[in-house]
Structures are given as structure tokens and as C-alpha cells.
Amino acid sequence: MSNLDNNAGPSVHMMRSQLGRARGLGSAKIGVQHWWAQRVTAVALLPLSLYFVLSVIRLEGHSRAQMAEFIGRPWNTVLYLCLIAALFYHLALGVQVVIEDYVHKDSTRIASLLAVKGACFFCALACAVSVLKLAF
Amino acid sequence: MKNVHEALMVGRNSEGKLVSRPLSPHLQVYKPQMSSMTSIFHRATGCALGLGTLILTYWLVAAAAGDHAFAVAQAIITSWLGLLVLFGFTVALFYHFCNGIRHLAWDAGKGFELPEMHRNGNIVLVATAVLTVLFWVLGFVVWLA
Numbered sequence: 001m002s003n004l005d006n007n008a009g010p011s012v013h014m015m016r017s018q019l020g021r022a023r024g025l026g027s028a029k030i031g032v033q034h035w036w037a038q039r040v041t042a043v044a045l046l047p048l049s050l051y052f053v054l055s056v057i058r059l060e061g062h063s064r065a066q067m068a069e070f071i072g073r074p075w076n077t078v079l080y081l082c083l084i085a086a087l088f089y090h091l092a093l094g095v096q097v098v099i100e101d102y103v104h105k106d107s108t109r110i111a112s113l114l115a116v117k118g119a120c121f122f123c124a125l126a127c128a129v130s131v132l133k134l135a136f
Numbered sequence: 137m138k139n140v141h142e143a144l145m146v147g148r149n150s151e152g153k154l155v156s157r158p159l160s161p162h163l164q165v166y167k168p169q170m171s172s173m174t175s176i177f178h179r180a181t182g183c184a185l186g187l188g189t190l191i192l193t194y195w196l197v198a199a200a201a202g203d204h205a206f207a208v209a210q211a212i213i214t215s216w217l218g219l220l221v222l223f224g225f226t227v228a229l230f231y232h233f234c235n236g237i238r239h240l241a242w243d244a245g246k247g248f249e250l251p252e253m254h255r256n257g258n259i260v261l262v263a264t265a266v267l268t269v270l271f272w273v274l275g276f277v278v279w280l281a
Contacts, residue, residue, distance in 0.1 A: 010154050012154065014140070043240065045236075049229065057275050060279055064199055067199055067206075094182050095183070095186055098182075123189060123193040126196070
């Protein structure tokens with residue numbers, strides 16, 4: 001901290017009182033929803049990711065037509081769509097926490113949060129549409 | 137300083153002088169421990185899996201796009217580099233899966249005692265290795281069959 005280098009110590013130039021600075025801090029009252037959604041999607045992903053891993057082994061070396069036939073079976077279509085929804089939601093929530101922890105500059109943080117959430121939404125939609133196109 | 141966040145890192149000492157509050161030392165000061173390393177790996181594998189979803193997206197979109205696009209995707213994924221990336225992906229997936237169960241147990245208030253935490257941390261590492269080997273053995277068996 002360069003503030004400690006000189007004997008003068010840090011100086012604060014701000015048109016706000018100590019009380020004004022402290023007010024409004026603390027819980028934003030929306031953290032529980034994020035925390036809970038992260039756990040709910042995590043629990044959902046336990047069976048779904050195992051299903052996904054097994055389906056990949058099952059599809060190994062198969063042609064595109066065989067893959068479409070497999071994904072087109074109703075349970076597989078639904079399970080793949082569930083996987084896509086839970087996976088990208090869980091991913092968006094997780095990366096959000098990482099960005100909020102390490103990116104301190106407001107403009108960069110907001111820009112990267114928007115970019116990551118947009119990318120998650122885009123990829124989720126691309127996956128879902130592809131699964132539906134294969135199935136129907 | 138004019139930034140509110142910076143100003144919050146300032147306090148007064150017993151003489152009433154403004155001083156910067158002390159910060160805890162950075163990561164490299166600490167000895168690697170089961171608790172910190174498994175936590176860091178959880179976050180790192182989570183980020184890696186995030187990049188891995190791009191492969192998943194590419195694979196599904198290519199399959200939906202047509203025979204040619206799918207053949208190209210399969211060729212890329214089953215190349216040596218593709219398989220190497222896929223191997224890393226499975227390690228990250230199984231680690232995040234196993235350690236995720238550990239995190240859910242902690243959320244339920246279980247497994248906080250140090251000896252227990254060390255034990256289930258080791259279980260996570262062994263389970264990751266076992267599941268990864270199992271996946272690839274099964275994968276090769278199905279491939280050859």
C-alpha cells in the first residue's frame with residue numbers, strides 16, 4: 001500500500017461522512033436466491049452428469065443418424081434438455097462468483113458478467129435447439 | 137483516495153491518525169493444505185468445465201447441422217489433441233463431481249472436523265482417479281467392441 005510509504009498516512013478526499021459510507025452496506029437481500037439456485041442445480045447435475053457421461057460412451061463411434069435416433073427417444077431428449085438447463089445455469093452462477101471475487105474494477109466486472117451470462121445463454125440455446133433439431 | 141471501497145480499508149489508530157487497515161498475506165505465503173488445495177481445484181476445474189461446455193455446444197450443433205459438419209467435429213474430437221483435451225475434461229468433471237458432493241455435505245453441516253475433512257478429501261482424489269480410469273477403460277472397450 002503506497003499510502004503507508006510516507007508518514008502522512010492515507011488521506012480520504014470524499015464528500016461523504018463515515019456514517020454515509022457505512023450505510024447501505026451489508027446484505028443486498030438477493031444472495032440467498034443465488035446460493036440456493038447453485039445448490040439446486042448442483043444436486044440436479046449429480047444424476048444428469050452421470051447420465052451424460054454414460055450417453056457419450058453409448059454414442060461413441062456412432063453415425064449422425066444413430067445419434068439422432070438415440071437423442072430422439074423421448075426420455076433422452078428430455079434428459080438432455082434438463083442437463084443443458086441445469087448445466088448452463090450452474091455455470092453462469094459459478095463464473096459470476098469467480099468474476100465478482102477477482103475483477104474489482106466496476107466497468108470491467110459488469111462487462112465480463114454480462115459477456116459470460118450472454119455466452120451461457122447463447123450456448124444453452126444453441127445446445128437445446130440442436131438437441132430438438134436432432135430429435136424432430 | 138476518492139473510491140468508497142478504498143476508503144473502507146482505512147481506519148484510525150489509537151492516536152486518531154488515519155491508517156490503512158492491514159491485509160491478510162497472499163496465497164503464496166501459505167503451505168498447500170488439503171482444505172485450500174481442494175477448494176482451489178474445485179474453482180479451477182469449474183472454470184475449465186465452463187470452457188469444456190464450448191466443446192459440448194460445438195458437438196451438438198455440428199450433429200444438428202449435418203453429416204459433413206458432424207464428421208469434421210468427430211475427426212477433431214477423436215484426434216490425439218482432441219482426446220487429450222477430452223481426458224482433461226473428464227478429470228475436471230469427475231473431480232468437480234466428487235468434490236461437489238463434499239461441498240453439499242458441508243452445506244448440510246456435515247464433515248467439518250479436520251480429520252474427517254482430510255479423509256474425505258483423499259477419498260475425492262482417489263474417486264476422481266478411479267472414475268476417470270473407469271470412463272476411459274469403458275470407453276475403449278465400447279470402441280473396440
